[in-house]
Amino acid sequence: MTAKATNSSSWAEDVLQADGPILVDFWAEWCGPCRMVSPILDQIQAENPDKITILKLNVDENPDLAMKYQITSIPAMKVFNKGEVETTIIGAKPKFALEQDLAPYLA
Template sequence: MTSTHLPGELLAVTDETFEAEVLRHDGPVLVDFWAQWCPPCHMIAPVLAQIAEERAGSLTIRKINSDENPRTARDHQVMSLPTLILFDGGRPVAQWVGARPKARLLADLDAALEA
């Protein structure tokens, strides 16, 4: 099974594709753990889409619906939504919980990637 492209949204991964598309991906991957019922998840979605476009080539962003993919959410101890986890080399290197403004998210990402 491959990624599912949601119209107007980022590419989605699933429990089945997470390892191949995130953990084995060359380069950093920011994963947005979200759910349909979560208003802050919908608020941050356009911000993530903008960052994905602006950082194409240096940062990959993927979404995973935590309700539909509970195994991956459990494996990464996701307790609140949205949770953003930055993976690099298959390992989580930073995590943020809750929606945040674009400038703050970019600053957080840059700091984590420079560390």
């Protein structure tokens, strides 16, 4: 199960009005570390389909959202709950480290 994409036009429905925690992966095609994190996030999504939803947002295609959420380096991941940012994770990390960061949502 791969994480689906979101964008400026579907952002409110996909993220701000969603039930449960939503992790948004802010990434870009040219970003090597982003490509390393992507399959790890897909694994976490596949293993926890009822606990967290993972979405990908291309910062080059959605600069308005990248600016709004102050994305200055990628990969950057933000966990939204009830439309608010609860957790921010910056940089590529191995799976166990990401799972530790996301532990409150995966329990």
